Amino acid sequence: MDSASFSILRAQPFSSAAAVFPPSNNTTARFFALPKSNRNPNLVPPFSSTFPRNSTFPGKCLHFDRFAAFSSLSGAQDQNPSQELAVLLEVDGVLMDAYRLGNRQAFNAAFKKLGLDCASWPEPVYLDLLRMSAGDEEKMVNLYFNRIGWPSSLPTSEKASFVKNVLQKKKIAMDEFLMSESLTLRPGVEEFIDESYKEGIPVVVLTTYSKSGDQIARSIVAKLGQERVSKLKIVGDKEVEQSLYSQLVNDTGLSSGMDEQLAKEAIKSVSAEKQRIAEEVASLLKLSVDIDTSPSESLEKIIAALRAGAEVAGLPVCDCVLIAGSQSGVAGAERAGMPCVVLRSSLTARAEFPSANAIMDGFGGADLTIYKLRNKRRS
Structure with missing residues (x-):
């Protein structure tokens, strides 16, 4: 007689009702009446009192094992651990350090395209300009040409448009570099993602507010490999637009909930109070002021991306951790x-991040690991 092991989560009360067994080829053997018993009705009658030890019947005899039941329950819990943490990754400065690898070369390519053969940035010059401008690329160009001299054919009134043209050409060269196969990811990022997957921690990559745009950011993510990318969740422009948060804020397809309305009214009240205080101070100084207390459009886009990322991860915002490479992401x-x-990069090596955790x-190694993130969350 075959034997099958079943897991019992909890015993069901039995009376004179029928017990249901797995179907067999003989449909007449699917139901068996259980005799009444004076035992505790919440306990399953032992098979020895229900069927003779040597009895046979079509179908399989069920062997109930308490140890197997608890082992099965424990195993199910191990396979589905509670997700108390999700990781959101920026692209710029996190998946790759493009400024260390290609920013200087992109400037030199821009100078070459504009026919500025005398303009070239060796690494010491580039690092010096980077330090003096605090990473502001427009200032870098101005500082450089103020030092070596502007093109002789360039009128003074057109310096601003010239700098803008240099930066446009530089962006094109940088985008081409980002799309090239020569670009490498930051050391350790692939192992970090693999470890997250192994620990059951959702990883969301935010491509929507990358400086190079959503499409180029996605091409960078693709460098992780198809198998690894299949384990990620990617939040780009489309995903943010379709998120519940964006629909609530923009009132597209859904009416704002009470919490969202209250939040909006609170922001309006705080802004109005700031404006009132500023006007009182200004009246004493006989000045006219108009304070813009609303978040910038770019900051709103980042906030929407972070909330969409939390939605995709299936966790509250407070249970997600952003791995940022930019000041705007931190804000x-x-x-x-x-x-x-x-995560510091060559662009943010000397920057301060007072609001970061x-x-x-x-x-x-000694830097960012899943183990350290978990400990940070628990502390």
Whole structure:
């Protein structure tokens, strides 16, 4: 006689009702009446009192094992651990350090396209300009040409348009570099993503507010490999637009909930109070002021992306951690109420991030690991 092991989560009360067994080829053997018993009605009658030890019947005899039941329950819990953490990754400065690898070369390519053969930035010159301008590329160009001299054919009134043209050509060259196969990802990022997947931690990559745009950012993500990308969730422009948060805020297809309306009214009240105080101070000084207390459009886009990322991960914003490589990402996380860890890059090596929860120099080893993120969340 065959034997099958069943897991019991809880015993069901039995009376004179029928017990249901797995179907067999003989449909007449599917139901068996259980005799009444004076035992505790919440316990299943032992098979020895229900069927003779040597009895046979069509179908399989069920062997109930308490140890197997609890082992099965424990195994199910192990396979589905509670997701107490999700990781959101920026592209710029996190998946790759493009400024270290290609920013200087992109400037030199722009100078070449404009026919400025005398203009070239060796690494010491580039680093010096980067330090003096605090990473502001427009200032870098102005500082450089103020030092070596502007093109002789360039009128003074056209310096601003000249700088703008240089930056446009530089962006084109940078985008071409980002799309090239020679670009490499930051060391350790692939292992970090693999470890997250192994630990059951959702990883969401935010491509929507990348400086190079959603499409180029997605091409960078593709460098992780098809198998690894299949384990990720990507939030781009389309995903943000379709998120519940964006629909609530923009009132597209859904009416704003009470919490959202209250939040909007609170922001309006705070802004109005700031304006009132400023006007009182200004009246004493006989000045006219108009304070813009609303978040910038770019910051609103980042906040929407972070909330969409939390939706995709299936966790509250406070249970997600943004791994940021930009000041704007840190500012957005602070406004959204999301914990944030900064990963320094060549562009932000000397920058300060007072609102970040932690600052790391890279992935793995003494820097950012899943183990450290978990401990940070629990502390």
